Amino acid sequence: MQATNDLMKKIVSLSKRLGFVYQSGEIHGGLQAAWDYGPLGVELKKNITELWWHEMVRSRGDVVGVDTAIITHTDVWRSSGHLKNFHDPLVDCKKCHSRFRADHVEGSVCPNCGGELTEPRNFGLMFKTFMGPLEDEGSIVYLRPETCQPIFAQFQNIVTSTRRSLPFGIAQTGKAFRNEITVRNFIFRSREFEQMEMEYFVHPDQMDKWYKYWVQKRLDWYTDVLGIKKENLRLRPHEEKELAHYAAGCTDIEYRFPFAGGDGYGELEGIASRTDYDLTAQMEGSGKDLKILDKETGKKITPYVIETSGGVGRTFLMVLLDAYREEEIEGKTRVVLGLSKKLAPVKAAILPLSKKLSEQAREVEDLLRPHWPVLFDVTGSIGKRYRRNDEIGTPYCITFDFDSLEDRKVTIRDRDSLEQIRIEIDRLVEVMSRLMTSDMALGDWERQE
């Protein structure tokens, strides 16, 4: 456990130093468990959500997207049961007035001062605020605690305007908020977080088939698209007693995080077979008919739904943990973020060998920048600049040296294999295009040419 806790410390430190993640409000003392994504972090996060959106929406004919408001009509949460049931049981210390989650207190005395505790009371997990000029009961609204419920509330509008028939899905990414008492493990669990969710509506007869399909499909995304190591991922089907009364099944995709208790695995995403529970709840709460026509039988039915629900922050943290490695090279340690090319926030660094070459090397930057996020770095020795780019996961370093002035060639260096090839500047866009879509090491790629 020592080694793994060390890894978390390194990732937290690297995140701040290099600009992946900062504590929010840090100059004012910091807001607990609130995080801001820095210049590299925002690009990595965008890459994750854009890859998800491409996989789940744009590359498919059967899924559409939505983007619903964060402050949501209270009746959406009344219908879904959140208003009544989405809470934690809390106890107060009668002596020092600290507050704790009842299920986190052992021996029924205050962990703080040993004082006597009250009976548990329910504490709502939704953030509430007041909309409009009055602060009273009637103006209370809630920040959405999940992105999926508003999908059910807009089901009718979406079906009408897209003229869909079963099976089809509706996807959403965006912020959600839960006023958790216990927040921990860096960006793994915070009160403000980002979700990637999809509701796939099917004929009840097809429920099992699609549940299996989505469990496998989602698992494959982590390995095949994000490049996460297979051995660090696992599927955990929920046991009967864990399932909500309406659920037909639920499987978590888990990653071997270095901090999680028990067997060391933590949840990344859940795939749940939720029957018609959510649509029925919104129908009952609104009095509106959300049934749709089943073309085969000509009858109106309430579709069943398979939900895939993942967290952006958790995926982001996993990506950093999974990519981090330290290597010995010529007696020195180098840190490498072995990010897949699709995820890397910077695709290539342009490095003039000497400051004197800065102006000429800008030509290379100008060539590449319209196509990929690149970085121009002229400060420090070339070795130092290589290390800096290894550490932020840049797949390729492109060095412009004095020979480049004569032969109009530059050297491309591969982050992982450390191989180098020399290539004409005029061919650079073409070569980079092919490298970015190839899994091959630079040397193998060149030999194949």
Next chain:
Amino acid sequence: MQATNDLMKKIVSLSKRLGFVYQSGEIHGGLQAAWDYGPLGVELKKNITELWWHEMVRSRGDVVGVDTAIITHTDVWRSSGHLKNFHDPLVDCKKCHSRFRADHVEGSVCPNCGGELTEPRNFGLMFKTFMGPLEDEGSIVYLRPETCQPIFAQFQNIVTSTRRSLPFGIAQTGKAFRNEITVRNFIFRSREFEQMEMEYFVHPDQMDKWYKYWVQKRLDWYTDVLGIKKENLRLRPHEEKELAHYAAGCTDIEYRFPFAGGDGYGELEGIASRTDYDLTAQMEGSGKDLKILDKETGKKITPYVIETSGGVGRTFLMVLLDAYREEEIEGKTRVVLGLSKKLAPVKAAILPLSKKLSEQAREVEDLLRPHWPVLFDVTGSIGKRYRRNDEIGTPYCITFDFDSLEDRKVTIRDRDSLEQIRIEIDRLVEVMSRLMTSDMALGDWERQE
């Protein structure tokens, strides 16, 4: 004014019917002035913010991005002055207890019942909520009312981790929240909205140069990238009396919206020369040194800042209004959304001439979908499907007919010129790639080939 109000009604109606924008919580009676973006809306909105991000961050070497938390440390707003000064003066009716903005009431009697009004009191415009297990003064936090202030609060971290020197910029897009009393004009003014903001830090001597640069640069974006008609846009420099005491200048980019009062123009974006006001305020509030080294003089200085601040919802609404047109064709009216190709949510529709050809036409969909968002539509007459795609702004309709089975060619139809060309299926990806980056009409393009 009649005609222009009609246009707004048409856009609101089209938005719901086709899936651009729905009222939030509609099945539960609707939440006032809260909006959800539907399947077409989410794609159009993403196209707008992605084009902005590319223009302002990825295509430049001197601007980086961030993504900060929505719930922000209260001292950020205390330092900036929002906590004290960001409010509206409100009056209450002593008789019916309605509340109004003092500057919206004429004659000092209740517009509702004619009753007597109280003296104006200040009402904070920030949404407040409680973080953690207690609901007391100490746990109050606010939803950010703008995306720019957290940029100043993270200035030091960003400079350190990106090793920047002047001039450079920091950009952010995301949600912001203002508890406005008066909300109106569809998505033009709502309490939850999305911003695209950038703070560009410069040496004080360079302030004027960069202010002029950014005013022009931002105006060009609307015409050259989004394709908005020049005659509907204007620059409005603020008069002396409009400027905040610290501001050296401010210019609004305005669009001729059909609803705005006065001269008919409404604000899209503001470009402001804000001196060192914001960084100084965060320094004084935190006690931290946010000065940076000026390489030329070797002295530490507080940079001046030029801010560009635009609204996503307003841009979205403008794009729809600007693109909408009705045309007479062969005695019939067709509605066209003349969206630029970059903005169109669907780039091509694949239309099998007959249902019998569905299976074979899927090959065309499979070819195009990895590259562009496309739509497969087999329902209704071909003319009806053309109209449907004209109305959602699809630049190209691709028809697969019975001849396609023999000659392996399809017909591409241009949304605007209505010209058609016939092209080999095997060349379709190449042709579409070139069409998507060309401004030419289909016929001109073919003649040039």
